[in-house]
Amino acid sequence: MHEISLVRTIFRTLDDNFTPEELSKVMAIDLKVGPLANVETILLQNAFDAVVEEDEVRFKGVQLRVNLVPILVQCPDCEQITEVHNYKFVCICGKPCGNVVQGNELLIERVEMRD
Template sequence: MHELSLCRSLIKLLQQQAEQQGFSRVCAIWLDVGPIAGVVPEALEFAFSACSPGTLAEGATLHMVPSQATARCRDCGQISNPSSRLDPCPHCGHAAVDLISGDNLTIKELEVE
């Protein structure tokens, strides 16, 4: 379950930002989660609830904002919205597409004190 290591890294990043920005508590976190990021939302929520006690994120609400994946076909150049890295181009059927976005897990917004 890599969600546990993701949450540990998230809390470490929050602690670093708290030192730099001067906040002491995180109340809410909004994460931009791409559909091809390989993250199971329920597992991420569980991991966050396991990692956050005793940290500045204890009791924080975790919001996951889904985003859309985009890819460009290497053959016809068309842009599509794949649901997997293996999806062929829906326009020409070519198997080689370059992922432009959708594999991200990004902090979009924080509510802090």
Template sequence: MHEMSLMGGIFEVIDRILASHDVKKVLQVKIKVGELTNAEPDSLAMAFEAYSKDTLCEGAELIVERVPLRGCCRNCHYEFTVKTMYFLCPRCASTSIEVIQGEELLLESLEVE
């Protein structure tokens, strides 16, 4: 379950942020997760629960926002949502596609007390 290592990275960022602020409790953690991470929201929730135990994040609500996979054709510059793992431009049929969205794993926000 690679979600544990992904959540470990998220908690490294959370720990750095909390170390520089006087926070009593974290109420909500919002993350953005791109489709290409192959992270499952339920597995992320379990990893979050494990990492948050005995920390300021224990009991906090985890909000996972899925980020769709988008590409941009290097030939015709058409931007599109990638529907399958065949990276093919729907406009010109080029296979020269740049991923412009969907690889993210971002800590979007923390709501704290």
């Protein structure tokens, strides 16, 4: 299941960016996920719970929040940024447009810690 390895990558990223002391204060992790990242929110949530249960007990009780962002494309002709609905990659000027500027991401947006 590819969500499991994503969750492990998230924990690795946290380890690279925070001290163990800081990580002991984590209350919630906010993820920014684009529709093109190929991630099912519910599967990611389940994977997170499973990994925490198995080998990341230090994150027990930590809330994972998955924030979905829309797909945005920027038109090479008119340079407008358009939100993509139903995977129709068309600029509002009518030109087909595959220049994705948002929608692929799977990022840690914010880590909430106790004071």
